[in-house]
Amino acid sequence: MKQHSTSAAMAAAVRPALIMAFAAAGTAMCFAAVPPKAGPMTVKPATSMEQAVQDGARIFAQDSFGTKQTWVPEGAFGSHLMSCAACHTDGGVPEGTSPAGAHLPSLIGAASNYPKYKAKKHTVFTLERQIVHCVRAGVMGKPPGYNSPEMVDLVVYLTALSKGSVMGHQMPAVTH
Ligand code: HEC
Secondary structure, three states: OHHHHHHHHHHHHHHHHHHHHHHHHHHHHHHHHOOOOOOOOOOOOOOOHHHHHHHHHHHHHHOOOOOOOEEOOOOOOOOEEOOHHHHOOHHHOOOEEOOOOOEEOOOOOOHHHOOEEEHHHOEEEOHHHHHHHHHHHHHOOOOOOOOOHHHHHHHHHHHHOOOOOOOOOOOOOOOO
């Protein structure tokens, strides 16, 4: 009887320790399950920021990201492959309407409002995620990798369109 109660007491003492150990293991497993998955970074030599802006502008105006989707620009004789410029005309500067009739915001100042909460998707989009979304759903092509030179150039171009605009003015204030 005495022994029983001792082992019960020991079990009671051991249990929290075990729980702690499992909790610690669980935390460690969480870290193990989410490795830093940045993917390979192909670093493209850049000669200057001006060059990167120009490269981004060219990708924005011309790249079709492997799409098969075509559209017929106003006044054109034939169809063109989709690109960012099919919807965001004149380098994304003016507001507009996409070929399918969706409202298009001007991209001036857009980059300074990212990261941005997207209520429809219940998630926060980084600028890169928005670009991936527009390549998939807009251009209907294969999005560039998050760390790819194309992504870097597009981010540079869109950020340059936000030159001088206040960063994060839609952000909530940090409270401590
Ligand atoms: C088929 C039309 C279409 C194409 C093609 C397209 N977009 Fe968009 N884009 C939209 C629409 C519509 C919106 C506004 C709704 C939204 O945020 O998804 C938008 C929004 C954006 C925004 C966010 C603006 C803001 O104020 O939040 C960025 C940045 C953007 N597009 C970049 C691009 C880039 C870069 C490409 C080319 C890789 C591209 N888009 C191709 C239709 C398109």
